[in-house]
Amino acid sequence: MKVTSSALLLQSHDFGGTGMDSEAYVARMQIARAAKQRPRAGKTRLAFSLELWLDLFPLPLLLGAEAMPKQRRKICFCPCPPNTGEESSASDTDSDSGSRSSSDSFSSCDELDFSLAVAASSPQPPWEACSQLLAQKQSQPLLRPLPNHTAMARRPIVGGNWKCNPESMAKLDGLVENMNACDASKCDIYVCPSPLHVAYVCSKVKAGINVCPQNCNFKGCGAYTGEVAVEQMKDLKIEWVLIGHSERREYFKESNELLAEKMKLILDSGMKCVYAIGEKLPEREKGLESTMAVCIEQLEMVKGLLDPAKVVIAYEPVWAIGTGVTATAAQAQETHAEIRKWIAKNVSEKCAAGIRIQYGGSANAKNAPELSACPDIDGFLVGGASLKPEFKDIVDAISARIDSLSNFLATSYQVALQSATDAASERVLHLCRHDLAPQLLGREDVYFGNIGDGVTYQCHQTRQNQEWDSLFFTPDMLAPAVDAPAASQVSATTSADRLLGKQLSVHVRTAQSQTLPPSDLEPSRSLVKKTRSVSGYAILNDQEVGGLDPTLKLLLLGLVEQG
Ligand SMILES: O=C[C@H](O)COP(=O)(O)O
Numbered sequence: 340m341k342v343t344s345s346a347l348l349l350q351s352h353d354f355g356g357t358g359m360d361s362e363a364y365v366a367r368m369q370i371a372r373a374a375k376q377r378p379r380a381g382k383t384r385l386a387f388s389l390e391l392w393l394d395l396f397p398l399p400l401l402l403g404a405e406a407m408p409k410q411r412r413k414i415c416f417c418p419c420p421p422n423t424g425e426e427s428s429a430s431d432t433d434s435d436s437g438s439r440s441s442s443d444s445f446s447s448c449d450e451l452d453f454s455l456a457v458a459a460s461s462p463q464p465p466w467e468a469c470s471q472l473l474a475q476k477q478s479q480p481l482l483r484p485l486p487n488h489t490a491m492a493r494r495p496i497v498g499g500n501w502k503c504n505p506e507s508m509a510k511l512d513g514l515v516e517n518m519n520a521c522d523a524s525k526c527d528i529y530v531c532p533s534p535l536h537v538a539y540v541c542s543k544v545k546a547g548i549n550v551c552p553q554n555c556n557f558k559g560c561g562a563y564t565g566e567v568a569v570e571q572m573k574d575l576k577i578e579w580v581l582i583g584h585s586e587r588r589e590y591f592k593e594s595n596e597l598l599a600e601k602m603k604l605i606l607d608s609g610m611k612c613v614y615a616i617g618e619k620l621p622e623r624e625k626g627l628e629s630t631m632a633v634c635i636e637q638l639e640m641v642k643g644l645l646d647p648a649k650v651v652i653a654y655e656p657v658w659a660i661g662t663g664v665t666a667t668a669a670q671a672q673e674t675h676a677e678i679r680k681w682i683a684k685n686v687s688e689k690c691a692a693g694i695r696i697q698y699g700g701s702a703n704a705k706n707a708p709e710l711s712a713c714p715d716i717d718g719f720l721v722g723g724a725s726l727k728p729e730f731k732d733i734v735d736a737i738s739a740r741i742d743s744l745s746n747f748l749a750t751s752y753q754v755a756l757q758s759a760t761d762a763a764s765e766r767v768l769h770l771c772r773h774d775l776a777p778q779l780l781g782r783e784d785v786y787f788g789n790i791g792d793g794v795t796y797q798c799h800q801t802r803q804n805q806e807w808d809s810l811f812f813t814p815d816m817l818a819p820a821v822d823a824p825a826a827s828q829v830s831a832t833t834s835a836d837r838l839l840g841k842q843l844s845v846h847v848r849t850a851q852s853q854t855l856p857p858s859d860l861e862p863s864r865s866l867v868k869k870t871r872s873v874s875g876y877a878i879l880n881d882q883e884v885g886g887l888d889p890t891l892k893l894l895l896l897g898l899v900e901q902g
Contacts, residue, residue, distance in 0.1 A: 496528075496717060501514065501536075502722060511536055515544055523545075530549070531552065581720075623658055631681070634681070645682060645686050654696055655720060656674075661723060665701040665710075696716065
């Protein structure tokens with residue numbers, strides 16, 4: 340991969356719980372200073388640092404050295420402009436270095452795509468070792484490959500559950516109209532009419548809108564009075580069926596055993612299944628563990644049947660159903676992520692990565708955008724709002740996240756700027772406390788932040804397997820994304836194909852705070868006064884890859900590059 344635009348390293352500092360050793364800090368400052376002074380070519384100014392925890396990345400192995408302690412060290416990849424002829428722009432008199440100038444590292448990799456610096460425990464960062472590594476980079480994976488499962492893009496899915504509505508056939512056309520108004524190009528859509536209306540709705544919905552009965556029996560056709568069978572559904576060309584809704588569990592006493600039997604029958608018959616689960620208020624009030632205990636109990640008996648191609652989980656906290664009380668985006672995301680984690684552990688990583696989990700419970704046009712921005716929410720099961728024209732807006736909200744990563748960045752950037760404006764009298768320090776890192780790394784003491792004014796954007800690439808990468812964007816860097824340059828600007832040397840299907844999560848956090856003196860890292864935690872976050876993810880498809888800013892594309896390619 341060739342970096343064709345000027346790229347600058349942005350300083351990035353570790354606010355790790357036990358603090359960063361001074362040498363590592365000095366090394367980073369050197370790099371940052373050198374990078375800051377590098378010439379900037381044209382309009383595109385880009386900075387990023389990619390930091391990987393060494394215990395997740397076998398750097399000692401790559402360097403062929405034992406020297407580097409495994410824990411609590413990071414490596415920084417600095418994109419280095421090739422052939423600018425001004426490689427030694429860094430000051431050799433960096434006052435905080437006390438060691439070799441970082442200009443060495445840049446000049447030594449003039450012809451290489453990336454320079455790499457290691458924030459090591461050694462007083463002098465092992466530039467030579469890095470340079471050697473870089474020299475061999477053709478055969479070395481500089482950037483860690485993504486695990487396979489991240490390539491599995493989850494297509495959003497939204498269902499409208501009309502429950503036992505409407506009271507007359509006369510109203511059906513209006514409701515069908517709401518469904519037919521939806522854009523089904525980026526989202527799977529299904530509607531669950533009451534049994535008496537199923538056949539009529541089947542004949543009225545447009546292509547792309549699936550009819551999904553609200554229940555089926557556990558045996559098929561035969562002497563089962565009052566029931567509907569999968570065979571009858573298949574005869575109507577129906578592909579989906581919903582089971583396990585809390586109202587069926589509650590009022591019709593459907594047990595997990597019965598539901599497992601139903602799911603097996605559905606899948607055996609070649610149909611697909613939406614399986615609803617969710618806790619009641621007392622369990623939620625006791626916290627996530629007790630919430631998960633209920634979800635796990637409901638999942639346990641069907642875990643062997645969880646095929647992402649055929650099963651969708653609808654997580655519906657019962658206390659949020661029909662009450663107008665929605666789970667907050669954070670609550671929903673946290674629970675969805677926990678469900679996925681449980682599946683990863685108890686079924687497979689692949690299943691966890693691929694299975695779609697819908698949120699249900701007072702979802703509407705207003706709260707859908709925020710919920711849609713949560714990386715583990717793949718859609719909605721909508722009750723009340725599916726009886727209204729706003730259903731279309733819910734579909735649009737979840738579809739928007741795959742419209743364009745550039746758009747997402749631009750939008751979130753606007754939100755972040757607004758947040759900065761709201762902060763009024765205070766400068767906005769882009770200090771981010773990483774939401775996912777503690778969860779992913781199994782530790783509570785991991786903080787990340789950047790020093791300076793602006794907004795930090797982090798792209799989390801993988802969220803399974805305890806793996807975590809981040810990119811830090813600043814407004815400067817995002818300018819190209821906001822401007823949405825033409826696809827024709829995309830460098831011919833970038834292979835868009837390699838981005839297809841990759842899933843990138845983006846999390847934006849701004850904080851009101853004060854500028855932080857570099858020497859004063861530890862107290863930084865207390866500086867955050869107010870934060871506002873926007874998060875979301877994009878599944879890269881061909882359209883959006885085509886529309887990406889060339890520099891951003893290069894950067895993302897760098898992340899997914901397999902060496
Ligand atoms: O099946 C749908 C859910 O029960 C959600 O219903 P609701 O959107 O009216 O809360």
